[in-house]
Amino acid sequence: xxxxxxxxxxxxxxxxxxxxxxxxxxxxxxxxxxxxxxxxxxxxxxxxxxxxxxxxxxxxxxxxxxxxxxxxxxxxxxxxxxxxxxxxxxxxxxxxxxxxxxxxxxxxxxxxxxxxxxxxxxxxxxxxxxxxxxxxxxxxxxxxxxxxxxxxxxxxxxxxxxxxxxxxxxxxxxxxxxxxxxxxxxxxxxxxxxxxxxxxxxxxxxxxxxxxxxxxxxxxxxxxxxxxxxxxxxxxxxxxxxxxxxxxxxxxxxxxxxxxxxxxxxxxxxxxxxxxxxxxxxxxxxxxxxxxxxxxxxxxxxxxxxxxxxx
Numbered sequence: 001x002x003x004x005x006x007x008x009x010x011x012x013x014x015x016x017x018x019x020x021x022x023x024x025x026x027x028x029x030x031x032x033x034x035x036x037x038x039x040x041x042x043x044x045x046x047x048x049x050x051x052x053x054x055x056x057x058x059x060x061x062x063x064x065x066x067x068x069x070x071x072x073x074x075x076x077x078x079x080x081x082x083x084x085x086x087x088x089x090x091x092x093x094x095x096x097x098x099x100x101x102x103x104x105x106x107x108x109x110x111x112x113x114x115x116x117x118x119x120x121x122x123x124x125x126x127x128x129x130x131x132x133x134x135x136x137x138x139x140x141x142x143x144x145x146x147x148x149x150x151x152x153x154x155x156x157x158x159x160x161x162x163x164x165x166x167x168x169x170x171x172x173x174x175x176x177x178x179x180x181x182x183x184x185x186x187x188x189x190x191x192x193x194x195x196x197x198x199x200x201x202x203x204x205x206x207x208x209x210x211x212x213x214x215x216x217x218x219x220x221x222x223x224x225x226x227x228x229x230x231x232x233x234x235x236x237x238x239x240x241x242x243x244x245x246x247x248x249x250x251x252x253x254x255x256x257x258x259x260x261x262x263x264x265x266x267x268x269x270x271x272x273x274x275x276x277x278x279x280x281x282x283x284x285x286x287x288x289x290x291x292x293x294x295x296x297x298x299x300x301x302x303x304x305x306x307x308x309x310x311x
Contacts, residue, residue: 005256006069006265013067013278014038020282021289030289035060039233046191048233052240063203063242063288063298065281066234069265069274070247071254073216075208077245078228079197079235080127081159083166085152086135087113087173087186093146103144107137109180110148116172128165129155129229155231159195159239160310195235198309200242202294202301203284207246210280216249230256239309242302244284248277 018036025034037056041047051057057064068077089110094103117130124130132152138145154165170186177184201221208218218224234245250270254260264270288295 006250006261006270009069009250009265009270009274010067012271013274013281016275016278017065017067017282017285020279021285024282024286024289030286032289033061034285037064041233046189046194046233049191049194049236052236057237058240061241062295063285064234064237065203065243065285066245067274067277067281068232068245068247069250069270070256071249071252071261072247073211073218073249074224074247075204075211075218075244076199076201076221076224077197077232077234077247078225079230079232079245080129080155080157080228081162081193081196081235082153082155082231083162083188083193085154085166085169085186085188086149087152087184088136088147088149089177089180090183090185091144091146091180094144096142096144100144104146104181105144106148106180106182107145109176109182109184110134110137110150112176112179113150113172116175117169120168120172124165124168125156125161127157128161129153130165130169155229157196157228158309159193159235162193194231194233195239196309197232197235197243197245198238198302198305200238200244200298200301200305202298203242203244203288204246206287206294207244207280207284210283211248211277214276214280239306242298244281246277246281248273250274 014036018034021034024030039047039051089106091104091106094100130152132150134150136147136149138148154162154169156162156165173184173186234243237243250264250273252261252264254264288298
């Protein structure tokens with residue numbers, strides 16, 4: 001798709017926000033430090049996790065700010081936790097017509113997993129998600145597949161709920177292996193879970209107040225928090241320090257990760273929207289530097305929301 005999620009604009013917004021805060025520091029009106037982080041591999045939900053593990057954020061800054069383009073304006077990022085797993089089944093090849101009874105069908109096991117997940121959904125929370133693809137379904141229709149594989153994502157509203165869903169999915173894998181006589185191997189990603197985004201209403205509302213000066217209007221927090229479904233490695237940063245991840249509109253009705261959004265992300269209006277939102281994010285960062293009482297309220301909001309997330 002190309003820039004189907006507008007990462008070209010995210011890069012611009014990060015640079016523009018940093019330049020804006022730097023200008024305030026150089027004017028002498030504020031004191032402190034601004035750091036611009038380049039964080040690749042967000043679509044894999046891992047780049048910022050590596051930086052968190054290396055303490056790149058914790059040892060250098062007190063708050064983190066970033067923007068993300070969308071078809072709408074939200075100051076709160078209803079972004080949820082995600083983990084992924086690769087599963088493989090190993091059976092025995094045989095001719096599918098001449099001697100099928102001599103085979104052990106690894107594709108049957110994978111189909112069993114799909115059916116198991118479909119039945120499992122009845123008992124999942126409405127906010128839980130399990131979705132995946134077949135990465136190997138066999139080589140030819142006249143051969144009983146001796147190997148199959150799939151790749152799944154699980155998502156939950158909070159990071160501490162992922163273990164519950166992980167156990168359910170593993171049970172589907174094990175049950176399918178038992179039912180078909182296959183061997184199974186599954187591997188959760190080594191780097192661990194991508195966490196949900198812990199909100200910081202203090203900074204988010206400041207950003208929104210600046211955006212409203214440009215005529216932008218925001219739905220209620222309740223509406224915004226029901227609109228989530230995506231995930232980002234910014235969530236792991238938000239468990240370490242106050243963060244915001246506002247979504248800003250770029251004059252399109254297309255959803256992210258579509259051809260239409262890709263086209264919108266390269267237009268001049270989208271670039272103008274990015275600079276406008278960056279000014280508002282920079283103004284939020286400057287407020288953190290200028291006002292100690294405000295900074296303290298940001299930190300308190302962060303700590304309160306961490307408790308609410310059961311950390």
